[in-house]
Amino acid sequence: MQAKEVLDELKAILVSRLKFDPRRAAEMTADTPLPKGIDGAIGLDSLDFIELSIAIEERFGVVLDESEDLAPHFASLDALCRFIVDRTNGG
Amino acid sequence: MIRAVVTGLGAVTPFGLGVKTYWNGLAAGLCAIRPVTLLDTQGLRCRLAAEVPEVIPGSRRRSRADRLALAAAVEALEDAHLERAERAEVAVVVGAVGGGMFEAEEWYWREAGRGAVEPDRRALGAVLPWSHAEVVANALGLYGPRETLTTACSSGAAALAVASELVTTGMVDLVLAGGVDAITRICYLGFNALKLLDPEPCRPFDRERRGMSIGEGAGFFVLESAEHAAARGARVYAELAGYGMTSDAYHVTSPDPEGRGMARAMVEALTRSGLNAADVGYANAHGTATPQNDRMEGLALRAVFGAEGLLVSSTKSMIGHTMAAAGSLEAMATVLALVHDVIPPTVHLDSPDPEVAFDCVPHRARHAAIEHAISNSFGFGGQNVTLLFRRACT
Numbered sequence: 001m002q003a004k005e006v007l008d009e010l011k012a013i014l015v016s017r018l019k020f021d022p023r024r025a026a027e028m029t030a031d032t033p034l035p036k037g038i039d040g041a042i043g044l045d046s047l048d049f050i051e052l053s054i055a056i057e058e059r060f061g062v063v064l065d066e067s068e069d070l071a072p073h074f075a076s077l078d079a080l081c082r083f084i085v086d087r088t089n090g091g
Numbered sequence: 092m093i094r095a096v097v098t099g100l101g102a103v104t105p106f107g108l109g110v111k112t113y114w115n116g117l118a119a120g121l122c123a124i125r126p127v128t129l130l131d132t133q134g135l136r137c138r139l140a141a142e143v144p145e146v147i148p149g150s151r152r153r154s155r156a157d158r159l160a161l162a163a164a165v166e167a168l169e170d171a172h173l174e175r176a177e178r179a180e181v182a183v184v185v186g187a188v189g190g191g192m193f194e195a196e197e198w199y200w201r202e203a204g205r206g207a208v209e210p211d212r213r214a215l216g217a218v219l220p221w222s223h224a225e226v227v228a229n230a231l232g233l234y235g236p237r238e239t240l241t242t243a244c245s246s247g248a249a250a251l252a253v254a255s256e257l258v259t260t261g262m263v264d265l266v267l268a269g270g271v272d273a274i275t276r277i278c279y280l281g282f283n284a285l286k287l288l289d290p291e292p293c294r295p296f297d298r299e300r301r302g303m304s305i306g307e308g309a310g311f312f313v314l315e316s317a318e319h320a321a322a323r324g325a326r327v328y329a330e331l332a333g334y335g336m337t338s339d340a341y342h343v344t345s346p347d348p349e350g351r352g353m354a355r356a357m358v359e360a361l362t363r364s365g366l367n368a369a370d371v372g373y374a375n376a377h378g379t380a381t382p383q384n385d386r387m388e389g390l391a392l393r394a395v396f397g398a399e400g401l402l403v404s405s406t407k408s409m410i411g412h413t414m415a416a417a418g419s420l421e422a423m424a425t426v427l428a429l430v431h432d433v434i435p436p437t438v439h440l441d442s443p444d445p446e447v448a449f450d451c452v453p454h455r456a457r458h459a460a461i462e463h464a465i466s467n468s469f470g471f472g473g474q475n476v477t478l479l480f481r482r483a484c485t
Contacts, residue, residue: 016232050152050213057150 001060001088006081013055018048030078035071049074056080062087095258096483097328097426098320099171099313101163101269104420105141105306105410108148109166113420114427117406117435118456124292124304124411129193129274137288140274141306141411153226154191154214156273156309159416160223161230163309164267168231171313171325173265175232181313182235182263184254185224186246186270188415189278191217196276220415223271235263241415243470244377246270247310248418248478252334254314264319269311272414279305285344293380293412294439295405296389296451303379306411310419329426332366332463332481335359339473345383346473350391353377353467356475357395360465364479368396371479372461373434375425377469378405379412388467389447402459403449408438418468422478425466429482432460 007030014020014028024042033041035049044052052074053064062084064070073083102109105123106116116123123141132138149158168178194214217226221239228237236257240249247270254268272278282288282305293304320327337359339352346353361368374396377388385405392403406424413420428434433456440453466478 017229050216054150054152057152058148063151 101166186250187220248468333364
């Protein structure tokens with residue numbers, strides 16, 4: 001999949017599964033930080049990350065391996081996009 | 092008067108994914124009771140179960156039971172051709188018992204030094220029975236009333252009864268309702284310890300029956316007001332014409348010895364449907380194949396319907412006892428029997444019990460056009476539900 005497609009899907013997931021206001025999702029840029037507690041972040045908490053992980057696994061058909069440190073991949077939409085593109089393209 | 096009709100079906104069963112697979116298995120009289128793979132049954136009296144044989148879709152972060160529920164729910168909504176916008180007002184009613192217990196047990200087993208699987212402590216978050224309704228509503232965008240019913244082995248039937256009430260009282264036009272259970276150690280080992288499991292595939296209504304076979308699965312219905320269904324041109328499978336719910340208030344595990352609670356549930360279903368006993372042509376029995384249940388149920392059926400003319404079968408002989416899913420999966424078998432004019436059989440019935448004086452449709456499915464049929468579900472502790480379906484007007 002292309003990065004643009006993945007980015008649009010992730011924004012759709014934020015709206016449909018994490019119940020974000022669609023306008024807020026539209027305003028996000030690729031480098032907006034995700035985790036709560038970081039300046040300018042959209043503020044996802046641990047439950048949001050679980051829901052997001054489920055949605056990513058079901059939408060993109062990738063398996064997120066808990067034994068590796070996933071935090072860097074969930075730092076921003078950009079990082080997450082690169083991670084998903086890498087996995088879906090057989091990386 | 093508002094009538095509740097069935098406009099969508101979805102199932103995951105020991106035959107595999109989908110309603111079509113389920114019905115094909117039932118109509119062919121196949122038996123899905125096989126050696127257990129999900130649990131260690133070394134040294135147990137019974138080592139068989141009716142497991143869902145395929146990979147169940149959905150993230151592995153979800154419990155097995157949540158994935159069963161989600162797959163069946165998605166099929167039912169798609170079958171009813173409900174688009175996302177129409178789904179917003181759909182109510183969700185789920186019959187559940189085990190919840191995410193299978194994964195919780197894995198975690199506990201490991202903590203106790205017995206399991207080989209690396210547990211995920213977050214699995215504990217989905218342990219409670221209402222997890223299924225939450226997962227289904229969240230994933231599918233269903234914003235109507237949400238209920239979870241836990242009445243042991245009749246939970247799936249109780250969910251349909253309560254769902255029909257939501258429709259016929261005018262509270263909602265659409266309900267997604269059904270039951271779900273995955274195999275769990277507490278259920279399997281518990282029934283094994285009670286010596287209620289047959290070491291061979293179960294034989295309902297047979298003189299030699301020795302207990303039940305455990306199964307798992309999920310069955311979901313879209314129930315809809317007849318007017319709403321007609322307005323959008325929905326296909327109608329059948330009408331849920333009435334139900335009865337009663338309690339034995341007798342004993343923690345044994346049914347009332349004369350089957351009075353069961354009989355009252357059936358009479359109540361007839362009364363609510365405005366029908367006589369002679370109007371009913373088929374009963375999908377609870378038929379667990381325990382010595383007690385089948386005898387009491389036979390007595391109760393006879394007290395209500397007499398011994399003539401009623402066809403009785405237990406589809407548990409093919410898919411085992413799917414616990415909280417049983418009431419909804421067997422209601423689905425009943426509806427499909429009306430749709431296809433085919434009565435699913437009771438397989439393994441070689442020597443009929445003379446105490447059960449009915450034609451129990453042994454071995455092979457039978458062609459029969461029936462106008463009305465009931466589905467019985469009786470939960471541990473005397474929690475009785477009878478659902479009564481009417482053939483769709485054509």
